[in-house]
Amino acid sequence: DSAAALQKYAGIAPVTERSGKKHWVHWRWQCPTFLRQTFVEWAAQTINKSFWAGAYYRQQRDKGCTYQAAVRALAFKWIRILYRCWQTRTPYNESVYLNALKRRGSPLLNPSTTVKMT
Numbered sequence: 001d002s003a004a005a006l007q008k009y010a011g012i013a014p015v016t017e018r019s020g021k022k023h024w025v026h027w028r029w030q031c032p033t034f035l036r037q038t039f040v041e042w043a044a045q046t047i048n049k050s051f052w053a054g055a056y057y058r059q060q061r062d063k064g065c066t067y068q069a070a071v072r073a074l075a076f077k078w079i080r081i082l083y084r085c086w087q088t089r090t091p092y093n094e095s096v097y098l099n100a101l102k103r104r105g106s107p108l109l110n111p112s113t114t115v116k117m118t
Contacts, residue, residue: 003083011036012075027072040068043075050094052101053078055108 007013011031017024028036046053053074060070085092101109 003080006083007076007079009035010039010079012039012072012079014072039075039079040071043078044071046078047071047074052094052098052106052108059108 004013008028009031011028011033013028014025015028017026043053047057048054056077057070057074060073061067065073081092081097098109
């Protein structure tokens with residue numbers, strides 16, 4: 001009943017396992033793989049079509065994430081946004097979301113982090 005629950009169900013939310021002093025992170029194995037793949041492929045398509053999605057993807061890559069990890073992280077964010085749109089029954093509007101990022105002082109809108117293209 002939340003965006004986090006949808007992220008887990010879809011297999012996009014990472015799973016952290018711990019044992020003693022060790023811990024490791026992996027993706028969820030028991031999930032509808034078609035749904036997970038749908039979110040991942042859709043998120044990948046938004047990299048060149050959405051300003052903030054491209055900036056977020058580049059930010060993840062600059063942190064050292066692989067292509068797949070960066071796209072999964074982007075899908076994770078998109079699910080939260082889509083869930084909110086569904087709950088409020090409002091269509092997604094890029095300019096509204098960019099204004100929200102601006103109000104929150106998001107680093108995604110910082111020109112020094114968005115100029116670099118990969």
